[in-house]
Amino acid sequence: MKTSKQNKLHWTMCLECQGLGKKKRRIRKQDRLRYQKALVVFNKSDGQGKPPTPLKHSLYPCEKCNGSGIIPSATQPIPDTDNYPHIAIIGGGIGGVALAVACLHRNIPFTLYERDHNFDARSQGYGLTLQQASKAMSGFGILELDAGIISTRHVVHTTDGTVIGEWGFRKWMQTDSQNKGKKTNVHIPRQSLRLALLDQLPSHNDVQWGHKLIDFKINEGEKTELNFQVDGQIIKTYADLVVGADGIRSTVRKLLIGEDHSPLRYLDCIVILGICPLKNLKGIESDLLDSATVFQTANGNERIYMMPFSSDSIMWQLSFPMAENDAKLLSSQGSKALKKEACKRTLWHNPIPQIMEATNESQISGYPVYDRALLTDEELSQERQITLLGDAAHPMSPFKGQGANQALLDALSLARGITKGCKWSSDWKENGIREQVLTEFEAEMLARSTSKVKDSAAAAKFLHSEIVLLKDDAPRGSTLKKNDK
Template sequence: MNTPTSHTACPDCHGLGKQNRGLSKRAKQRYQKALEVYQRFPDNPKPVKPKAHLQVCPTCSGSGLLPAPQPPKPDNTRFPHVAIIGSGIGGTALAVACLHRGIPFTLYERDADFDTRAQGYGLTLQQAHTAVKGFGIDTLGQGIVSTRHIAHTPDGTVLGEWGMRKWDTQTNVTPKRTNIHIARQNLRSALLEQLSGADAIRWGHQLNGFNQTEAGIQLKFDSQGNATTAHADLLVGADGIRSSVRELLFEQEPYPLRYLDCIVILGICALSDLQNAAQELLDQKTVFQTANGNERMYMMPYDPEHMMWQFSYPLAEAEAKSLSAQGAEALKKEVQKRTNWHAPIPQIIEATPAALISGYPVYDRELLRPLDFASCGPVTLLGDAAHPMSPFKGQGANQALLDALALAQRISKVCKPNTSWKNTNLRKKILTPFETEMLKRSATKVEASARAARVLHSDQVLQERDGPRGGGKQ
């Protein structure tokens, strides 16, 4: 992974990555003329003042950050102290974004340390350069750029092919809008490297409760069997689809988990364990999927030495829970029973160790509304805690990164230099605008991901065309 470099928010764009370009002369003239007409004929609709266009900040090239010898010191007068629950992608990204802006924070994680969590599976960062540059990460050392996607039937018949190698075989230039496949733990490690020296991570802290008082938020933790407390001014739940913060925040969950009628089984296979790893589909630049209208296998590079696979099919919820609970060996046997398909699928499943196989029923939730947060005070959610979605559009990590950056930017924008945050209504000025934007942005992703769960396990996936699957409507 890349060597960590300290960063600070760009002063020219205030860490937003964009600047106000101002109105064009023509736009000003049109508005002025419309205003004059309105003044003469006030019964007409009042003209709306046009908004200025934004442009990429030339100083920071749109990242919102500049290299610095060290990150800014936390400013406890200007900013509230942010308690972040959960050190997954979203929580760690928020901590990094706070660090770069001098926003005081503490990151709490129930795991004893980074290595407690299982190896984790792969994810796809869409428009990857844009996704990570706002967190001070210039390169992802273990990330792999895929250049070809292929869809097959079980006998190996190609239904469609797309990607760089399909459309432009002459280019040697990697486009900026690339998708990067990376192990979840590698991305998490890259983010945690940004926090080295910050002394703001509390491992082994399981949140048990919190109380809101006039003085702030009192947090209650179980830390290695001991009851501990901490104080914060703003609380963010970034603790996943079964969020403890969400459970404590809403006395009655407004939107229970919604089963999407399928199970997902995942595995990681070392290429060195395959007898014929030199074949075309295993060149570590190809993503391929195979489906029969019911079951679907998706395979992508995990890192330079491994492939990750994702097998899914419709199953009643009770059966999906039962199969998942039976463990890795049972999951592997179920996949093998269903995938006597074209090479190298059976060979990859056979070579995958049980220790690197897991499975789970797929859930999402109906999306929260901004009004659901109205009485929540200085407490909010992000990532899967706020808007869980199926894995079939690969959007979970991307949306969590966007959430984290948006919240830190909002805090920095509202809490002006040389002022006290205590004069700011955190709910009204920061959290409600943040949640409104987050929920609007993620709504289409949640809906598309749920739709993909249906389409990818139907005959629609068998259409012959050169393009991604899962985007059709039922």
């Protein structure tokens, strides 16, 4: 297993903001008086007209922790088993490890279970782009992503190389527009981000590797019983709360809701992915290969997206419509067939054909693209001690780059919710953790992620249509919205 060079620090919850990263601003006296007067007038009108809007505390970042919710500590946090429930986290991907880290910093006891036998057991995907979650990384004690690359330019081409869209920091600086303040995206290999999160734990051995969840049993008023298959044997364990962070084919979701009730939904396209070392592109000169440019090329059917994977390699994602059975067949034929198909479909402008040809077959994979129907509060609340996050809760297509971002935000939100609902009150033991934590967490998660799921599904269609060819210096989703008005 590779190790991170990042300096390891201990972190603990900021008591100033109770780990939330934000504090409530006091409501001004004049605003309270104005509201009270308006309420008196409304009550005297026998309910006629519109009632005054209740006052809400505005929030501002906590100065002590700079909005992260955690502060440096001289010692490793110790699990607080008196005040907190014990969390069983199922799945050691991005979302599961992030939740473990967020719990660790807040003294919340947890056990992280992963069915793989070790970190390198299988590929955990290719590269990902941190958008909203980039700011949230400090909430996990990660101040710098050594493997992260910031893109400063994004270009869209037709297949002959004509530029039909360009945006990013470099263009904004040139045009001196009001867009200068926009945030940049961070591109990072999925495994590098996962490793950075794992390095926050006292040891990678804190993960219970090789644990495949078989089933769980909830005893009323008691802990949830979980059964794992480990080295051919069934191991039984218990937890106060079970969190399914085990991906789009989540076992926890299947046991909780049922596969038939919420099956995989095919999005009518296939994705082929590859990673090409820049050293393989000898003699190829292009400003698109400066390790700070993201570019995509499309023809209304096929679409390729290329982004920096590391300082010395580039990742590509080719997608196109295909019948589900054909997509399954192609992906099952392996990397050689996938590369042949990708090269055949991308005889476009330089340096695309060269990149495709120079990509080693061992660095190519492909899969049909799926999501699932949106969950409802009622479906999630079927059990009082079970919840989901990340792809287990709201799987989405890769075309908006939101999967990992939403999983990270889910993890931070749940850990903060557990702190808020349990740390300062023992009511969770009497009322149940659903009433104290899960109902509010799930409502926030679904409200935040719903638009991302819908937009990602829509992108699977419009990125492979004529819409993608419209001239506009903005992401193709923005172009679609402009034309819908």
